[in-house]
Amino acid sequence: MKIMPAGAFALERQVVYGSEEQNRRVKSIIEHVRSEGDAALRSFAQEFDGVTVDQLRVSEAEIQAAYARVDESFLAAIREAADNIRRFHEKQKRTSWMDLQADGSILGQIMRPLRRVGLYVPGGKAAYPSSVLMNAIPAQVAGVPEIVMVTPPATAGVAGIDPHILVAAAEAGVSEIYRVGGAQAVAALAYGTESIPAADKIVGPGNIYVALAKRYVFGVVDIDSIAGPSEIVVLADDTADPAYVAADLLSQAEHDEMASAILVTPSAALAKAVAAEVDRQLESLPRRAIAEKSIRDNGVILTVATLEAGVRVVNQLAPEHLEILAADPFQHLSAIENAGAIFLGPYSSEPVGDYFAGPNHVLPTNGTARFSSPLNVDHFMKKSSVIYYSKEAIQQNGDKIMALARHEGLEAHARAIQIRLQKEGIARG
Template sequence: MRIMPASKFSLKREVEYGSPEQNESVRRIIEEVRRDGDAALRRFAQQFDGVRVDELRVTKEEIEAAYNEVDEEFLSAIRAAAVNIRKFHEKQMRSSWMDLQADGTILGQVIRPLRRVGLYVPGGKAAYPSSVLMNAIPAQVAGVPEIVMVTPPATAGAVGINPHILVAAAEAGVGEIYRVGGAQAVAALAYGTESIRAADKIVGPGNIYVALAKRYVFGAVDIDSIAGPSEIVVLADDSADPAYVAADLLSQAEHDEMASAILITTSEPLAEAVRAEVERQLNELPRREIAARSIRDYGAILTVSDLEEGIDAVNRLAPEHLEIIVREPFQYLSRIENAGAIFLGPYSSEPVGDYFAGPNHVLPTNGTARFSSPLNVDDFIKKSSVIYYSKEALLRDGGQIISLARHEGLDAHARAIQIRLEKEGNTRG
């Protein structure tokens, strides 16, 4: 890994907009699904997945059979994780409210869940049961009555779905599942087909074609985000264990060749020890080629004169994951302005949050932690303002409303108030 002063480092990674060919391919797929519905979904399943799909919907029997294909250790872990995730997100719940004022006016806000949410889940090698929980449970906690999941076949040439994905979905309360993936699945969720009714929002990760499809349909349907490669920044002083730091950096590097793993430290000896430890641990990883490419292209060790300079660097990078491994980590928490998830202390390794603790692991990437948040219950609700204006309030405030409307050149707005003032004002007393 490169070692350099933090002041000389910038993470340059262009936002992935796809090639013209990829964008055109996505556009064509979406338009074909809009036109041909289920027939297009089956056609693309044959073309991209090498499978003939007669029945798009996964049956209850398939879901039940999946439980026989996973071991008890996995089942116990996924159930415990689901409990933690649910408890955490239940604390995010909001309530509708009404404010009754002295003149009889009532102002308020009504909160309702979205009616139907679509969850995209990658299949094959990129199958992540934990992401099923992280996307489905907040929606369920929010009160979304219909959660539908789409996921491609587990392997080319077979119509079966990864059993761990099916079990995770069942444990999260998702019973409507379809064996369809790629941009065509996003199109089905956005516009609907004969078998799959359209959703109000699409969430969940996917490859570049899924990301481009989500961006294409945004507006017809809401989406969570366009996620970029994973990121981790570790802020550490000389108290940090280099083996822990190296392991945590590699935990993100193994995701993707474009993932970034960065150490910011006040300690030159720690910097050298972590660099050596990363090289040693790389050789033990099954995904070492991916991790090595990530470390080479997007990894770095940044040295700073003190933790204050280190915090400034953190806020500039706005990482998806931030670990603070220093003597008094809580002392610096209030200074962190930009980070998706903050892990404090040597035992709060990033995978604790990825899988089990309860906070959501769907986090802002590409520096968007400057203005966005982890996936949460608010992503699955909508708010309506409530306005009940009393006669007394309108007679009092009507002149000011008319003034504002006329200054904007909207005479009909002004007249809508004026007509009431003229009629109701004459009836007073």
């Protein structure tokens, strides 16, 4: 790994808009699904997935068949992970509230789950059961009654779907599963077809076509953010074990060649030791080619004068994952402004959070931790304001409201108040 002073480094970030050709194709797929419905979904399954799809919806019997195909230890681990994730997300749940005023008015905020949420799950090797749990459980905890999964069909698996994905979905409270992928699945969730009712929100990772389709339907439905490449920043001092740091950097680097793994440290000794450890550990990794390219292209060790200076670098990077391996990791927590998930101390290796601890692994990438949050229960709820104004309140404040409305030239607004004051005046007289 390159070692350089932090001041000499600038992270290049790119927002993905796709090419004009990609956008045209996505738009055409979406319009096709809007006009042709299920027929378009079947024809795209044939064209893009090479699969003839008869029933779009996965049956209860197929889900039961999937359970028979996964082993006990997988099921037990998934269930324990799901319990942890559920317990953490339960703590995020908020209640509706009322504020009772002295004049008899009541103001309030109502919290409600979305009615129907679509979860996109990629096909093939990028289909991760852990990702199904992380996307579906917050919706389940929010109380979303209809959680719909879509995933591209293949020829293998249980009726074209990896049985582990089906089991994870069932465990996480997914209520409907459809064999449809790509931009066409996003279109079906946004606009609905004969067999797939439209959803209110679409979440989950996907390829460039899925991302562009989500961007396109944003407004018709809500979407989660468009995920960029995965990132880790490790902030460490000379108390950190270089083998731990190297292993954690590599666990990020193996995701894909675009992933970035960065160490920020005031310790020249640690910098050197980690660089050597990365090389050593790389040698025996099954996904060595990917991890090596990721480390070479996007991995770097940034040296800083102090841990405090390191924190400033971290805030500029706004990483998806941040690990702090330092003598007293909590000492720096208050100063961290921008990070999706913060892992503190030697035992909080990032995979702990990817799979098991409970907090969500769907995190803001590409520097968006400046303004975005880990996937959470709020993402699956909506608020409504409540205003119950009393007679006393309108008598007391009516004139001021009318004055503000008239200042803005909105006379009908003022008159809606005036007509009440007049009638109440008559009632009083």
